[in-house]
Amino acid sequence: QFYKLLLGDSRSSMERHITLHSATAIELSCRLSKKYSHLKNPQVSWKRGNETIGNVHKTGNSWNIRLEVLDSSKLGSYSCNLIGEEISSMVHLQLPKIDENKKPIISYEGDTAVMICKSHDYTPLSWTWYMTNRSKQVAINDSLADKYVIDRKPTNVTHLKIRKVTEEDDGVYWCEAAFKLGKSKGKQQLIVLSFLVPLKPFLGVVAEVIVFLTVVFLYELYSKRKVNAEDEKEFDQVEQLKTEEKSGLEKSSARQRR
Structure with missing residues (x-):
């Protein structure tokens, strides 16, 4: 050439x-x-x-x-x-470049996540998928069919399916295409979210409402107690005045009889 x-x-x-x-x-x-x-x-x-x-x-x-x-x-x-x-x-x-998904793949716990790699114009001899475990790349064992499914058809495309994803599946994955001259890799990132994530804004609003209602309830309770205390104080003052008036009248009557 x-x-x-x-x-x-x-x-x-x-x-x-x-x-x-x-x-x-x-x-x-x-x-x-x-x-x-x-x-x-x-x-x-x-x-x-x-x-x-x-x-x-x-x-x-x-x-x-x-x-x-x-x-x-x-x-x-x-x-x-x-x-x-x-x-x-x-x-x-x-070597031929691997067409990879530049954006992270987002999946929820319990769902099936699918990652795809392609080799345009060139057909690899084989495909291998790896998961990054800390600083090491660990080959994915597709014999665990209940967890991983690797589809290699057509031969220039590979799909990795991860069933019932959990937080442990979150991380970086690599697809490796083997050619006669060497190996070429593509990178994929999987982000696994909890179902509580979409509810966080709603839960935040609910929490704010609960706090607000609690403050209102405590204020109302405090106000009622304050009013009751004032009413009791006023009642005691009235009773004291009545007692004093009655005592004064009794003393006056006694003086008149004398």
Whole structure:
């Protein structure tokens, strides 16, 4: 396979992403833009990271390298650089990307949660699902059919069903697609909510109403007790006055009889 880069032109032609899923031989070509045709003896180097690649073949105005990509160790970013001008073009050799759900999947306790991963244009040899347990990724055992169901049809799509989810199922999940050249992963997040969560606003309002009614009830009770106390005090004062008046009359009558 032959891939060409144009060095020193527009940004779109100065960077390429090449997807590989199986072992292959490829040739990367870096051609110098016409705007640098005034250079008498241009020098171009190929690098992988900071490592300079040897065996660069110059043909006319192009500098080519040939790669035998037999495993994932040959994947990565390669750049061709115009020496002395600080100009470079980049090519990225990568495995097929997994199409994942960017948004968290929200499910309630007792429900069935479904997560999906896809590999567009490329068919994996196999799929594996993992759950993150603290800092480790633990493979999901789909032999536990009462809990997990993994559907792998069609072969470029995988579904993970988790039945009767609980709070323990809350967390990050990974789907791993195995290709001949290596493995590629996609990330999913599952959030498990309690059925009480939707009721929280309602329960909050109910709590506020209960507090309000309690305050009103206590105020009414206090007011009634205060009124009763005042009535009793007034009654006692009236009775005392009556007693004093009666006593005064009795004393007056006694004096008159004398």
